[in-house]
Amino acid sequence: MGPQEVKLQKLRQIYQALLHLLQKKELIDISISELCKVARVSRTYYYRNFHSLQDIILRYKSWEMSAYMRRTQLAKEVNFITLMTVYFKLQKEEAESVILLANAGLTETLITTFETVYSCLIEQGYVKLQRKNNKYTSIFMAGAVISVELRWIQSGMKETPQEMGEILSVLFNFDK
Secondary structure, eight states: OOHHHHHHHHHHHHHHHHHHHHHOOOGGGGOOHHHHHHHHHOOOHHHHOOOSSSHHHHHHHHHHHHHHHHHHHHHHSHHHHHHHHHHHHHHTTHHHHHHHHHHHTOHHHHHHHHHHHHHHHHHHSSSSSOOHHHHHHHHHHHHHHHHHHHHHHTOOOSSHHHHHHHHHHTTTTOOO
């Protein structure tokens, strides 16, 4: 296993351990020692790589969003509906952890991650804005998408990811 794979494996371990602990207790009650023990990583690893428990989530979700970006680049036609369809497919797979994080009061972490990805999609030309981009565009979109995502998951994900892409396209007035 190469160094990048080891790094990713450890990130997954500590993220999964954090989710496991969040099922049992509040974020504020999770100690670094306990987290490292459950994750089977050293405290040195934690302190060398993370500033906080939220940082673990941000790093993992950033990696997850990178995987999302790679998936969208594989799509034949990349438009807003395609981007949102791929995103909602990914989130359907991660629904349990998304709800767990939201219930732990970490919705802002989910929004921050999406905001970063959305800004990147704009910069790379995948998202063609219908109106002028300003400093609030990405945070508005991120907050809206995460709110819709949470409601979709909480209501049982009755719509398909494709339908969610179409719904968001209409809500945000994007061309198909």
